[in-house]
Amino acid sequence: MTDETHVLDCPPEGASPDWTIPQDWSHYTPGEHAVWDTLFDRQAKLLPGRASEAYLRGLDVLKLSKPGIPDFEELSERLMGLTGWQVVAVPGLVPDDVFFDHMANRRFVAGNFIRRPDQLDYLQEPDVFHDVFGHVPMLADPVFADYLEAYGRGGQRALELGALKHLARLYWYTVEFGLIAQPEGLRIYGSGIVSSFAESRFALDDPSPNRIAFDLKRVMRTDYRIDDFQQNYFVIQSFDDLLRLTVETDFAPLYAEIMAQPDVPVAEILPGDVVLTHGTQDYARGKAAR
């Protein structure tokens, strides 16, 4: 590999041109299945009353409570019958254009590796627990399944318009870290939260972060942190709202408007925000002090 090529320039050894690889479910060791079971059991105790109805329904209908790392072929058969989505194995992060092409064709790319026992609480790259336990149950919800396909198509367009940074924020504050208002209170649907033991509590219970009503333009202006708990969570009223927004919005003029304005720093509250909880920022201050 010459020094000007980038690791994401070409698929790794053994991967197809679309970066997919066989999951090869039989290669997982008992220890790797045990890591999945440990993570699953921890979240299964925590999520009832915290995760959204749609997420819990997806977990159930896809029979993800079976022990061990799921077999993507079995999982995709069930999922295909529900919303036309399938889960395809990839070795790790794939280039944005590849990611969006899969998403626009209802193929969810999932890492086929699982974290080590000493990484239970944090790892940088999405592994099979983050991708399958975190993301896949939401793909069983017909409206969210449509939203994610629309996001994939939107991503292809954002790449053409050089606006990926802004659209990636929409993904971040909904698909990864989104909250939804249910009659009984706020619930989690974001995969980054639902697959995290600590953030599943922090996002709903901790007084530190702001919780702000979702607004498309505001979210696409807002920076985010990839290496720590979020300091802003955005709350939608329904997945129908989210889907309608994505389908009805003409993004090109909206991107132009946003690019003419400064980014909104993490944890800042804007005058136009509908603030559900004004955070203390104690968590962030505490981290800064260390």
Ligand code: HBI
């Ligand atoms: N690749 N495997 C994988 N999983 C992701 O979540 C992912 C990716 N590539 C790019 C990406 N996410 C984000 O940059 C998207 O916003 C494009």
Ligand code: FE
């Ligand atoms: Fe993710």
